[in-house]
Amino acid sequence: MSAVPGPDGRPRCPWSLGHPLLLEYHDAEWGAPLRDDRVLFELLILEGFQAGLSWLTILKRREGFRQAFQGFAPQVVAGYSKADMERLMADAGIIRNRLKVEAAPVNARAFMKVQASHGSFADYFWGFVDGRPVVNAWKEMSQVPAVTPLAEKVSKDMKAKGFKFVGPVSVYAYLQSAGLVNDHLESCFRFAETTGKG
Incomplete structure (x- = not known):
C-alpha cells in the first residue's frame, strides 16, 4: 500500500491513519533526526516496553510513563531501588x-556508561550511520523491512554493552523512531520534510 491521504488531504504512511496519536507521532517525530540524549533515552525505554505490543499501546500510556519514570532522566532511573520497582509494578x-x-535501570546504567565513553549517547548511536540518516525511498509499505543488517549490528553491540530488550526488531524500530533510518514512503509528505527531497 502506498501513501494515503490523511484528514488534511496530505499523503501519509498508511500505518499513521489508525489513530490520532499515531498521526501526531508520525507527523511530528517518526523519522526526524533526533540527537537529544534525554529523548533518545525515553525512546529506548519505550521501545523496550513495546516489545510484543503495538506502538499505539505505548503512545496511549506515554504520559503515564513520563510521570512514572520521572521525566526519563537516566541518572535518576539508574538509581532505582527495589521499592521503585514495586512502585512501577x-x-x-x-x-x-x-x-x-x-530492565529500565539496567538500561539507564548502560546508557550512562556509553555517555561517559563516547561523550554522548547520540554520538555513539549516530556513529553507526556515520552521522547521517539512511534514507530509503520505499513506494509501498510491504517494502519496509522489520529488521536489517544495520539493526542486527547495533543490537549486537548494545547487548554487549549491557542493554536489555534490544533485539534486532526493537532496535530497527528505534532506528526508525530516532531518524537514523528514514522509512517514510517516498510519496508521504513527511519524506520531503525530513529529507529535503521531493
Whole structure:
C-alpha cells in the first residue's frame, strides 16, 4: 500500500491513519533526526516496553510513563531501588511487565556508561550511520523491512554493552523512531520534510 491521504488531504504512511496519536507521532517525530540524549533515552525505554505490543499501546500510556519514570532522566532511573520497582509494578499508567520494568535501570546504567565513553549517547548511536540518516525511498509499505543488517549490528553491540530488550526488531524500530533510518514512503509528505527531497 502506498501513501494515503490523511484528514488534511496530505499523503501519509498508511500505518499513521489508525489513530490520532499515531498521526501526531508520525507527523511530528517518526523519522526526524533526533540527537537529544534525554529523548533518545525515553525512546529506548519505550521501545523496550513495546516489545510484543503495538506502538499505539505505548503512545496511549506515554504520559503515564513520563510521570512514572520521572521525566526519563537516566541518572535518576539508574538509581532505582527495589521499592521503585514495586512502585512501577503497581502503576496502572504503564505496562506492568516485571522483566521490562527491571530492565529500565539496567538500561539507564548502560546508557550512562556509553555517555561517559563516547561523550554522548547520540554520538555513539549516530556513529553507526556515520552521522547521517539512511534514507530509503520505499513506494509501498510491504517494502519496509522489520529488521536489517544495520539493526542486527547495533543490537549486537548494545547487548554487549549491557542493554536489555534490544533485539534486532526493537532496535530497527528505534532506528526508525530516532531518524537514523528514514522509512517514510517516498510519496508521504513527511519524506520531503525530513529529507529535503521531493
